[in-house]
Amino acid sequence: MSLSQAEVSLETAAPGEEVGGSITREAWRRLRRNPVAITGFVMIVVFVLVAVLAPLLAPYSPTQQVGQATPTSIPGPSAHHWLGLDDLGRDELSRILYGARQSLLVGVVSLTLGAVGGVALGVLAGAFGGWVDNLVMRVVDIMLSVPGILFAIAVAAALGQKLTSVMIAIAVVNVPIFARLLRGQMLAHRGSDYALAAQSLGVRRSSIVFRHVLPNSISPVIVQGTLTLATAIIDAAGLAFLGLGGQDPGVPEWGRMLAETQRYLSVAPRLAIFPGLAIVFAALGFTLLGESLREALDPKYRR
Amino acid sequence: MALLDVKDLEVVFTRRGRRDVRAVDGVSFSVDPGQTVGLVGESGCGKSVTSLAVMGLLPKRGVQRGGSVYFDGANLFDLSDDRMRDMRGRDIAMVFQDPMTSLNPVVPVGVQVTEVLERHRGMRGAAARSEAAHLLERVGIPEPERRLGDYPHQLSGGMRQRALIAMSLACQPRLLIADEPTTALDVTIQAQILELLKELVTDSGTALVMITHDLGVVAGLCDVVNVMYSGRVVESATRGELFGTPRHPYTGGLLRSVPRLDQPRGVALNPIPGSPSDTLPWAEACAFAPRCGNVESRCRESSPALADDPLRPAHELRCFNPLAPAVLDEVGS
Numbered sequence: 001m002s003l004s005q006a007e008v009s010l011e012t013a014a015p016g017e018e019v020g021g022s023i024t025r026e027a028w029r030r031l032r033r034n035p036v037a038i039t040g041f042v043m044i045v046v047f048v049l050v051a052v053l054a055p056l057l058a059p060y061s062p063t064q065q066v067g068q069a070t071p072t073s074i075p076g077p078s079a080h081h082w083l084g085l086d087d088l089g090r091d092e093l094s095r096i097l098y099g100a101r102q103s104l105l106v107g108v109v110s111l112t113l114g115a116v117g118g119v120a121l122g123v124l125a126g127a128f129g130g131w132v133d134n135l136v137m138r139v140v141d142i143m144l145s146v147p148g149i150l151f152a153i154a155v156a157a158a159l160g161q162k163l164t165s166v167m168i169a170i171a172v173v174n175v176p177i178f179a180r181l182l183r184g185q186m187l188a189h190r191g192s193d194y195a196l197a198a199q200s201l202g203v204r205r206s207s208i209v210f211r212h213v214l215p216n217s218i219s220p221v222i223v224q225g226t227l228t229l230a231t232a233i234i235d236a237a238g239l240a241f242l243g244l245g246g247q248d249p250g251v252p253e254w255g256r257m258l259a260e261t262q263r264y265l266s267v268a269p270r271l272a273i274f275p276g277l278a279i280v281f282a283a284l285g286f287t288l289l290g291e292s293l294r295e296a297l298d299p300k301y302r303r
Numbered sequence: 304m305a306l307l308d309v310k311d312l313e314v315v316f317t318r319r320g321r322r323d324v325r326a327v328d329g330v331s332f333s334v335d336p337g338q339t340v341g342l343v344g345e346s347g348c349g350k351s352v353t354s355l356a357v358m359g360l361l362p363k364r365g366v367q368r369g370g371s372v373y374f375d376g377a378n379l380f381d382l383s384d385d386r387m388r389d390m391r392g393r394d395i396a397m398v399f400q401d402p403m404t405s406l407n408p409v410v411p412v413g414v415q416v417t418e419v420l421e422r423h424r425g426m427r428g429a430a431a432r433s434e435a436a437h438l439l440e441r442v443g444i445p446e447p448e449r450r451l452g453d454y455p456h457q458l459s460g461g462m463r464q465r466a467l468i469a470m471s472l473a474c475q476p477r478l479l480i481a482d483e484p485t486t487a488l489d490v491t492i493q494a495q496i497l498e499l500l501k502e503l504v505t506d507s508g509t510a511l512v513m514i515t516h517d518l519g520v521v522a523g524l525c526d527v528v529n530v531m532y533s534g535r536v537v538e539s540a541t542r543g544e545l546f547g548t549p550r551h552p553y554t555g556g557l558l559r560s561v562p563r564l565d566q567p568r569g570v571a572l573n574p575i576p577g578s579p580s581d582t583l584p585w586a587e588a589c590a591f592a593p594r595c596g597n598v599e600s601r602c603r604e605s606s607p608a609l610a611d612d613p614l615r616p617a618h619e620l621r622c623f624n625p626l627a628p629a630v631l632d633e634v635g636s
Contacts, residue, residue, distance in 0.1 A: 024409075192404065193399060193401060193404035193405045194404065194405055194406055194407040194408075196360060196399070196405075197397075197399055197405040197406070197467065197470075198407070198418075199360055199391070200358055200360060200391055200392065200396065200397040200399070200471075201391060201392035201396065201418075201419050201422070201470060201471065201473075202388050202389060202390070202391035202392030202393060202419075202422055202423060203392070203418060203419070203422055204388065204422070207418065207422075211410065211418070212407045212410065215407075215409045215410065216407065216408065216409050
């Protein structure tokens, strides 16, 4: 604590450092001083690095049998295999490291799709208002009324049990959340003094929406995006657990690893615990960063 | 010919299930090129709604407009939205009350100024930037080049109002509407901003409509003053005439209620009794009757019309029983 305080005072005293700056710059400064945010950020960096560098980090191939395992005796952690072997004699650590890739991929792709769709709908509703707003919001209400899991099962049934189905399902579930959030923000900012002032200067409606209202409305969406990455990772694991994800046994996936090792819970509970911890770790990183981001960007949280 | 001629302007806010609210009820006034006209009145008398109606900035839904607003001979109410948008900022501009919220917080000041130049004067890139710096310099912002990159929260309230004035004057509009431009500022800054407005208006020959409840502002700036009460103009005269010989009891009350430095301490202020909500409908009576010291029985039975003052030239009045000129010479002086 004293160290970080010293750093803070050094930082504020540093000559030439500009006081003030844009709102995002201020938020960034608050974020850097928040230990929770740093923790979350470090966790995310570790997660992403593991995902990207899995082939370099993994001591063994995640798909090849490297030891003997029988349903009654699954070798536990040892000097060669830090997390032991799984029920098929594959190196558990390598499988978990490779599993990060699937989680990150599903998280990022479904977040991107969901956010793009939601933001588009939100801008449409927020910019036009009136009957367009009504129409878009009713569509969003309908989307919200379908349970996510049910929808995912439907998508998997329609498109087949593939990773793509999981991504689409998670994306579609998130579309209404982003749309509502952005629409509410935009409606609030559309009635603001600066929007009126811009109107009084003859600024075109498209410029008011895209240059004034949208930039002011977007920060909650960024926060929501970070938090959505966490839920997307959990949802992906959940859908994989239910057997809706990718079916290729050569591709390790945390959710499926959990499901496949259920039978050995009494013999080797670590086979469920380690992938579970991995899921928690990845999701927690995004949640911590997202929550601190919310605090940093929202003036109401400022201390 | 007058540059701006507002005739019988009416604005009614309608809402399903509620009584209609007649915010502006037959307001007429005109502004000549280079002239400064004041709209004075207390909160809720329809000053700001009048200005928004002239600018065409009232929402479409739930608002009924009546009358006409002639600008340079053309009725603004007949123009299409696109034509009106082209005129706003180029021919008619507006300065708002609260500089703290009238600038976009996430966009640098320079971008907001250049946006107007790009929109109406077709300027781009470096040319727009240097013109923006020039505009900021003209309104008295030091180091304008550096300020262009600043965000609104890095500027003080006075600086922000200066920046907003720079934006509204960017295209040398022929008419500027200032809606209580100094209300949200410190008293010391108020004087500076008023001085600046006066100077810019004189320099460029811009006509100015000054909307305010501050009689000091009116006294310092306006050529002609229209006093509004409950959506109607109740008295209209030149500045000297109005301050010298106020005839409407409401104007008299406003002048008497101003605190004076030459009064001894402890002398109570002289408020107008009642509140603006104590009004009668103009259609059947004089709206000011419940608060008026000169009230007669006919004030509650019929509505006075805005007419030339029989006793004073170039003085319009909406009152059955105005204050006597002699009594008021002493108050106004």
